[in-house]
Amino acid sequence: xxxVELLGLSKAYGDVEAVADLELxxxxxxxxxxxxxxxxxxxxxxKSVAGLVEVDRGDVVIAGRSMRGVEPYHRNVAMAFESYxxxxxxxxxxxxxxPLRSGRTGRYSASxxxxxxxxxxxxxxxxxxxxxxxxxxxxxxxxxVALGRVLVRPADVYLLDEPLSHLDAKLRAQMRAELKQLGExxxxxxxxxxxxxxxxxxxxxxxxxxxxxxxxxxxxxxxIWRTPVDSFVAKALGQPEINIxxxxxxxxxxxxxxxxxxxPAPQHLDLAGGRARLGFRPRDLGLVRAGATAPAGDVVLRxxxxxxxxxxxxxxxxxxxxxxxxxxxxxxxxxxxxxxxxDLHVPLTDVHxxxxxxxxxxxxxLGGAAVREPAQERS
Amino acid sequence: MAKEMKPGQKRVTAxxxxxxxxxxAWFVFSLxxxxxxxxxxxxxxxxxxxxxxxxxxxxxxxxTVLSQxxxxxxxxxxxxxxxxxVINCVGAVLVSLVVGVPAAYxxxxxKYRGSxxxxxxxLSFRFAPELMVIVPLFVIYxxxxxxDTKVGMVWVLQLVTMPLVVWILRSYFQDLSPxxxxxxxxxxxxxxxxxxxxxxxxxxxxxxxxxxxxxxxxWNNYVxxxxxxxxxxxxxxxxxxxxxxxxxxxxxxxxxxxxxxGALPPLVLALTIQRYLVRGLSFGAVKA
Numbered sequence: 001x002x003x004v005e006l007l008g009l010s011k012a013y014g015d016v017e018a019v020a021d022l023e024l025x026x027x028x029x030x031x032x033x034x035x036x037x038x039x040x041x042x043x044x045x046x047k048s049v050a051g052l053v054e055v056d057r058g059d060v061v062i063a064g065r066s067m068r069g070v071e072p073y074h075r076n077v078a079m080a081f082e083s084y085x086x087x088x089x090x091x092x093x094x095x096x097x098x099p100l101r102s103g104r105t106g107r108y109s110a111s112x113x114x115x116x117x118x119x120x121x122x123x124x125x126x127x128x129x130x131x132x133x134x135x136x137x138x139x140x141x142x143x144x145v146a147l148g149r150v151l152v153r154p155a156d157v158y159l160l161d162e163p164l165s166h167l168d169a170k171l172r173a174q175m176r177a178e179l180k181q182l183g184e185x186x187x188x189x190x191x192x193x194x195x196x197x198x199x200x201x202x203x204x205x206x207x208x209x210x211x212x213x214x215x216x217x218x219x220x221x222x223x224i225w226r227t228p229v230d231s232f233v234a235k236a237l238g239q240p241e242i243n244i245x246x247x248x249x250x251x252x253x254x255x256x257x258x259x260x261x262x263x264p265a266p267q268h269l270d271l272a273g274g275r276a277r278l279g280f281r282p283r284d285l286g287l288v289r290a291g292a293t294a295p296a297g298d299v300v301l302r303x304x305x306x307x308x309x310x311x312x313x314x315x316x317x318x319x320x321x322x323x324x325x326x327x328x329x330x331x332x333x334x335x336x337x338x339x340x341x342x343d344l345h346v347p348l349t350d351v352h353x354x355x356x357x358x359x360x361x362x363x364x365x366l367g368g369a370a371v372r373e374p375a376q377e378r379s
Numbered sequence: 380m381a382k383e384m385k386p387g388q389k390r391v392t393a394x395x396x397x398x399x400x401x402x403x404a405w406f407v408f409s410l411x412x413x414x415x416x417x418x419x420x421x422x423x424x425x426x427x428x429x430x431x432x433x434x435x436x437x438x439x440x441x442x443t444v445l446s447q448x449x450x451x452x453x454x455x456x457x458x459x460x461x462x463x464x465v466i467n468c469v470g471a472v473l474v475s476l477v478v479g480v481p482a483a484y485x486x487x488x489x490k491y492r493g494s495x496x497x498x499x500x501x502l503s504f505r506f507a508p509e510l511m512v513i514v515p516l517f518v519i520y521x522x523x524x525x526x527d528t529k530v531g532m533v534w535v536l537q538l539v540t541m542p543l544v545v546w547i548l549r550s551y552f553q554d555l556s557p558x559x560x561x562x563x564x565x566x567x568x569x570x571x572x573x574x575x576x577x578x579x580x581x582x583x584x585x586x587x588x589x590x591x592x593x594x595x596x597x598w599n600n601y602v603x604x605x606x607x608x609x610x611x612x613x614x615x616x617x618x619x620x621x622x623x624x625x626x627x628x629x630x631x632x633x634x635x636x637x638x639x640x641g642a643l644p645p646l647v648l649a650l651t652i653q654r655y656l657v658r659g660l661s662f663g664a665v666k667a
Contacts (some may be wrong), residue, residue: 052561072564079565085558089580104567149566 002063002156009058018044019213033192033204041213042193046159078150079159084142086134093130099153120152158190197237232362240327244279260322263299269366275356284350287330294345301344419635427632440636453621460618468597471536479544487552509602527609535603540593551585587655615641
């Protein structure tokens with residue numbers, strides 16, 4: 001149990017900045033998720049905390065102690081590698097016993113070791129694999145063993161590098177649920193790296209979003225989801241991606257898609273320059289037949305369904321609104337078919353307003369289209 | 380009528396017949412010197428210059444090479460020369476492994492300014508003809524008093540074997556994921572223990588392969604022992620040629636017998652070590 005602070009952490013590989021001036025403060029016992037696309041510097045961040053990467057500038061502070069010049073084996077951190085990094089010449093049991101036998105994580109008698117390993121393998125459902133070698137395991141089993149080698153020992157910090165990434169979708173969802181219930185996890189400060197926004201939202205006490213080695217936003221899952229700091233964060237979360245359309249400000253209105261999208265310009269936002277971008281998440285939009293009544297106060301966009309894909313109970317529609325394609329995920333009960341004219345409606349609180357900018361470039365979020373931001377649900 | 384083909388059966392075509400004949404021809408061509416040497420070793424003194432395949436074979440030559448008579452003919456004790464060769468080569472291989480394995484690990488793991496140049500420099504020892512350096516070496520050896528000693532031979536032979544060991548093992552270490560050692564560091568092991576307990580056991584096939592190759596190269600070396608030894612530390616490669624008779628009669632049959640005997644130790648070693656030469660020990664360590 002310990003706090004972790006990253007103070008101006010910087011690391012470059014040649015000309016490529018893997019991590020630049022990263023400042024993070026992680027609380028005792030917190031489950032902290034680092035989210036970002038590949039190449040964002042997530043693994044470099046973890047390995048810097050572990051002491052496996054020599055940082056160029058900045059410092060890592062664990063439990064109030066600077067880690068400058070401290071060897072990895074003196075830091076009392078445990079790490080699950082994305083590649084598993086299981087010892088191929090050792091059985092699962094020996095792999096799990098390895099941290100207990102080094103003498104640096106505490107002294108354990110043979111029966112203590114047995115007991116700890118039994119406890120961990122039972123939790124992870126791998127106690128029938130103890131005599132096997134890593135090459136005889138499936139990827140899902142290897143990932144569990146790698147996780148077991150972390151959980152088997154007491155540590156100040158757990159570092160988890162995409163521990164669920166190579167599982168198939170079903171097992172991933174199952175393991176995600178299991179991870180959250182592991183007692184060891186909830187008691188130990190954990191730094192969890194992932195590129196999967198669902199994992200981040202489901203597991204994180206707080207989330208840090210990284211891009212090109214720089215911190216974009218830190219916040220609770222609710223904050224990150226409801227008030228993304230810019231269009232990059234908004235696009236990083238949610239599948240399908242958030243719809244973003246260019247809009248013009250005139251006469252106190254925000255208009256986009258040739259006037260097919262028209263809503264009152266929020267007075268509390270600085271929309272100088274006469275241009276902005278609007279964002280709607282596919283799941284925040286409702287879909288009704290053209291002319292049917294939408295909930296009061298919602299913005300209504302009329303369009304024609306171009307493509308309808310069934311996802312199960314839900315359907316994904318691509319709707320042509322004034323020449324702009326808007327993606328909507330709605331209940332299949334809506335009954336819309338390809339070619340139908342429909343009305344999309346969205347509450348003002350779910351309309352994100354971003355600053356205008358050059359195409360293909362991410363811009364800051366100015367705020368919501370409603371006068372007030374939605375109330376913060378703190379957990 | 381077309382016949383049903385069994386699995387594994389190949390259709391016989393003109394092309395495949397030609398290919399087989401060519402392979403066979405190449406086989407005969409490349410193995411014929413060996414066969415000739417074997418026949419020569421089995422001939423008695425009267426038959427040794429004949430080119431007939433028909434003769435009454437004898438094992439006398441092998442006995443002669445290993446006996447006092449052989450020593451009288453050449454002033455070299457062949458058994459002693461064999462033993463010296465073994466000591467020299469094992470010594471050179473051991474030195475190469477003790478120094479070369481850590482060197483290969485360092486070279487495989489860390490890049491720094493000039494590291495590639497250093498590796499190339501080491502390899503360049505193998506480019507230069509041995510004859511180019513033999514005269515200065517001869518002078519140096521005489522000055523240091525290690526002419527015709529086993530220590531001197533080990534020293535010069537490890538120049539031959541070390542680059543091999545370092546270059547072969549470097550690629551084995553490079554194939555190994557550094558995350559394995561990183562995992563060991565986080566398990567609480569020091570860098571040296573991580574190297575010894577994690578990395579080293581996984582390159583055992585590489586160690587076996589490079590040690591074998593190094594041994595063969597050292598064993599076959601001729602120029603260094605020819606110039607840098609006299610009688611006390613002379614090796615089997617030099618001893619074999621003594622039967623060609625420096626001034627006296629040339630015994631081709633004895634030369635062939637001695638050469639065959641001299642080829643045995645590397646052969647036996649290769650067969651023994653063969654089962655360690657499998658790759659893929661590290662399979663399953665990291666995701667493919």
